[in-house]
Amino acid sequence: MKNENNAKDDSIMRKFSFRMDFVTKNVSFDEKSGKFTGMLEPDPRRYEWTEIDGKRYLYDKFDNRYFPEHIYFDFLKQCAGKAGYFQPPKIDNSTAYIKSRLPFITNMLMGLTGLPTFKDKSEEFLQSLSTDKLEFVILSLD
Numbered sequence: 001m002k003n004e005n006n007a008k009d010d011s012i013m014r015k016f017s018f019r020m021d022f023v024t025k026n027v028s029f030d031e032k033s034g035k036f037t038g039m040l041e042p043d044p045r046r047y048e049w050t051e052i053d054g055k056r057y058l059y060d061k062f063d064n065r066y067f068p069e070h071i072y073f074d075f076l077k078q079c080a081g082k083a084g085y086f087q088p089p090k091i092d093n094s095t096a097y098i099k100s101r102l103p104f105i106t107n108m109l110m111g112l113t114g115l116p117t118f119k120d121k122s123e124e125f126l127q128s129l130s131t132d133k134l135e136f137v138i139l140s141l142d
Helices: 004-013 069-079 094-109 121-128
Strands: 022-030 035-042 047-052 055-060 065-068
Touching: 035 069, 055 069, 065 069
Parallel strands: none
Antiparallel strands: 022 035, 047 055, 055 065
């Protein structure tokens, strides 16, 4: 049942975008099928549960933002049963990669080269959806 306060919280939460970081707790793993069952929990390095005026909130310590408890649980319900995909890192050896980049970084810091330009590949796609009334989550688990 949705009460008036929940409706107000929903309208406030929809006025801005936000991120949520999770840690995965291993529930089970079937070696034969390779199926992993995990449980998502708010990353304790970033979040803590708190109570304000008798209502529970998930407090984001980095963004100084409070998420009403029902928003968090509504999100979890939407994720239930959805497939997760494994995307391994593109850099196998970060130490070797950093060493290979040192000359470029040194030149940039000394002002010998300009700053590199980066393009967020998802930005163009997300902007194309700005007029649509779609709601979705991009979830990245480290």
